[in-house]
Amino acid sequence: MPITVLVGNPKPKSRTLDAAVRLATRLGDGPPERVIDVVGLGPGLLGRDDPAVAEAVARVREAELLVVASPTFKATYTGLLKLFLDQIPSGGLAGVTAVPLMLGAGPAHALAPELLLKPVLVELGARCPAQGLYQLDSAYAEDPALGEWLTRWGPQLAPAPRPA
Amino acid sequence: MPITVLVGNPKPKSRTLDAAVRLATRLGDGPPERVIDVVGLGPGLLGRDDPAVAEAVARVREAELLVVASPTFKATYTGLLKLFLDQIPSGGLAGVTAVPLMLGAGPAHALAPELLLKPVLVELGARCPAQGLYQLDSAYAEDPALGEWLTRWGPQLAPAPRPA
Amino acid sequence: MPITVLVGNPKPKSRTLDAAVRLATRLGDGPPERVIDVVGLGPGLLGRDDPAVAEAVARVREAELLVVASPTFKATYTGLLKLFLDQIPSGGLAGVTAVPLMLGAGPAHALAPELLLKPVLVELGARCPAQGLYQLDSAYAEDPALGEWLTRWGPQLAPAPRPA
Amino acid sequence: MPITVLVGNPKPKSRTLDAAVRLATRLGDGPPERVIDVVGLGPGLLGRDDPAVAEAVARVREAELLVVASPTFKATYTGLLKLFLDQIPSGGLAGVTAVPLMLGAGPAHALAPELLLKPVLVELGARCPAQGLYQLDSAYAEDPALGEWLTRWGPQLAPAPRPA
Numbered sequence: 123m124p125i126t127v128l129v130g131n132p133k134p135k136s137r138t139l140d141a142a143v144r145l146a147t148r149l150g151d152g153p154p155e156r157v158i159d160v161v162g163l164g165p166g167l168l169g170r171d172d173p174a175v176a177e178a179v180a181r182v183r184e185a186e187l188l189v190v191a192s193p194t195f196k197a198t199y200t201g202l203l204k205l206f207l208d209q210i211p212s213g214g215l216a217g218v219t220a221v222p223l224m225l226g227a228g229p230a231h232a233l234a235p236e237l238l239l240k241p242v243l244v245e246l247g248a249r250c251p252a253q254g255l256y257q258l259d260s261a262y263a264e265d266p267a268l269g270e271w272l273t274r275w276g277p278q279l280a281p282a283p284r285p286a
Numbered sequence: 287m288p289i290t291v292l293v294g295n296p297k298p299k300s301r302t303l304d305a306a307v308r309l310a311t312r313l314g315d316g317p318p319e320r321v322i323d324v325v326g327l328g329p330g331l332l333g334r335d336d337p338a339v340a341e342a343v344a345r346v347r348e349a350e351l352l353v354v355a356s357p358t359f360k361a362t363y364t365g366l367l368k369l370f371l372d373q374i375p376s377g378g379l380a381g382v383t384a385v386p387l388m389l390g391a392g393p394a395h396a397l398a399p400e401l402l403l404k405p406v407l408v409e410l411g412a413r414c415p416a417q418g419l420y421q422l423d424s425a426y427a428e429d430p431a432l433g434e435w436l437t438r439w440g441p442q443l444a445p446a447p448r449p450a
Numbered sequence: 451m452p453i454t455v456l457v458g459n460p461k462p463k464s465r466t467l468d469a470a471v472r473l474a475t476r477l478g479d480g481p482p483e484r485v486i487d488v489v490g491l492g493p494g495l496l497g498r499d500d501p502a503v504a505e506a507v508a509r510v511r512e513a514e515l516l517v518v519a520s521p522t523f524k525a526t527y528t529g530l531l532k533l534f535l536d537q538i539p540s541g542g543l544a545g546v547t548a549v550p551l552m553l554g555a556g557p558a559h560a561l562a563p564e565l566l567l568k569p570v571l572v573e574l575g576a577r578c579p580a581q582g583l584y585q586l587d588s589a590y591a592e593d594p595a596l597g598e599w600l601t602r603w604g605p606q607l608a609p610a611p612r613p614a
Numbered sequence: 615m616p617i618t619v620l621v622g623n624p625k626p627k628s629r630t631l632d633a634a635v636r637l638a639t640r641l642g643d644g645p646p647e648r649v650i651d652v653v654g655l656g657p658g659l660l661g662r663d664d665p666a667v668a669e670a671v672a673r674v675r676e677a678e679l680l681v682v683a684s685p686t687f688k689a690t691y692t693g694l695l696k697l698f699l700d701q702i703p704s705g706g707l708a709g710v711t712a713v714p715l716m717l718g719a720g721p722a723h724a725l726a727p728e729l730l731l732k733p734v735l736v737e738l739g740a741r742c743p744a745q746g747l748y749q750l751d752s753a754y755a756e757d758p759a760l761g762e763w764l765t766r767w768g769p770q771l772a773p774a775p776r777p778a
Contacts, residue, residue: 368529
């Protein structure tokens with residue numbers, strides 16, 4: 123199953139990106155087909171017709187499984203990630219199965235992927251059958267909670283039927 | 287597909303129940319197999335070992351597709367519905383595909399099923415691939431938004447793989 | 451300042467109640483004037499005209515400062531607490547300053563008081579100027595986070611102007 | 615009372631800005647002292663040390679009353695607004711009283727200011743004693759709900775005590 127990773131961390135090649143790639147690799151039995159590090163798109167994110175942004179949006183919309191990852195800023199996802207999501211047209215993630223992933227410095231914001239990030243993806247039309255996942259940025263690489271999450275939710279992440 | 291309807295309205299045989307049965311009928315090409323009107327369970331809901339409550343919990347957990355419906359009180363689901371959901375053991379809805387449905391007097395609380403009711407069902411282990419649905423209690427029977435919702439989300443509500 | 455404590459834990463005299471009384475005592479420089487343990491109201495909570503429930507609602511509405519406390523069930527407040535809040539008329543907490551407090555077994559649900567409980571109180575008309583507070587049920591009595599919270603938010607909890 | 619308006623609409627001089635200025639004017643018995651239209655800050659928002667952004671952050675932090683306004687994109691506030699809020703240091707709005715305001719094309723997202731925008735401001739340390747306000751972008755100028763909102767919440771928006 124082709125998997126795309128979308129990361130909204132202002133720091134390039136962040137731990138957020140690494141954690142998202144690890145999750146995608148576990149879900150797909152191999153590395154993700156494509157990784158989009160939003161910060162690399164630069165100021166074109168602030169406008170409406172940037173070709174690189176349009177290309178990235180098109181790639182995201184083609185994904186079968188999309189891991190959407192953000193660090194936790196102010197107890198929720200980053201403005202950088204939302205800036206990219208705002209470029210996706212209404213309903214533009216129909217047919218995409220998406221997984222919200224957030225990393226944070228401590229455990230207090232663990233509800234944010236489910237309560238805050240997932241509804242944005244659903245509003246865009248994505249199917250989000252798994253609970254949002256939260257990992258500590260200091261411990262994601264050996265996170266025992268990841269195994270539990272995969273056991274519980276992994277089977278739900280098979281490809282969605284595409285709308286006719 | 288056997289569908290169960292769970293309704294948390296303090297008024298028996300409410301419009302909430304009627305709307306939930308209509309939704310279930312559309313999703314299942316026939317009337318739901320079972321309808322649980324929580325208010326009928328009475329004071330046993332306040333304790334821990336009531337046989338009728340335990341029986342209702344068992345029925346809900348057997349559902350393949352579960353429509354969970356509430357009127358909107360104080361901009362969210364009712365205490366009555368949550369009282370019942372609190373009786374379900376941790377992870378007790380694993381293997382159930384659930385649809386959050388809320389009815390309200392006006393349109394202002396339309397985000398409540400997605401932002402507030404769905405996360406409770408997901409926390410219980412349910413798979414909720416469709417956006418939460420909100421309908422006006424004065425207009426649900428001829429609600430044009432229902433057709434749109436069914437087109438968009440209906441295909442996602444096929445039965446989930448049961449955990450091994 | 452007269453403070454009222456409202457507790458929605460199915461277990462009477464719970465740690466939730468103890469934590470709420472401690473918080474109220476810190477906020478008011480003395481024990482709270484009144485403590486309402488919702489579970490004691492019994493099956494009258496399920497109807498509409500119970501005199502003891504009506505009396506408790508009236509007491510809550512008279513509070514200047516109201517600590518509203520719940521354990522965390524299914525990642526949010528209890529159905530028992532919401533059952534009581536559903537008995538308060540629309541706008542019925544106007545003029546009340548309220549503090550949402552939740553206790554949980556682990557840190558993962560720390561956003562619940564702010565994201566889930568506070569909006570119910572605000573919808574009822576309460577003024578909630580402080581961030582919702584979350585404490586571990588195993589450690590609330592010596593919680594260092596409480597001191598920080600009091601320093602940051604305590605000054606905001608002076609009585610609200612009553613509506614004319 | 616000096617009031618600042620902060621607007622996160624990708625279109626300069628938007629209806630969002632106009633609605634926020636109108637609200638500020640009603641709250642302050644005169645036009646706001648300062649209006650910050652985030653879009654004007656440009657690509658500096660994507661970095662960490664832009665002088666114009668730093669200056670705008672400083673101005674926001676000096677406000678006694680801050681109206682924070684956004685259009686509704688994907689059922690929540692814009693990435694542009696969050697990009698600016700992410701530049702504010704942790705706890706940086708302590709001592710500021712803030713009002714979340716969102717505009718939308720229809721009524722369905724009316725819970726977003728209270729459930730989604732307000733918690734970001736509170737996490738930054740702002741005091742948000744009023745319910746988040748939502749207005750239709752087609753009708754905000756003659757919105758009867760504004761008068762009701764002002765009657766109910768206006769008295770709560772007196773200046774907060776500054777932390778010592």
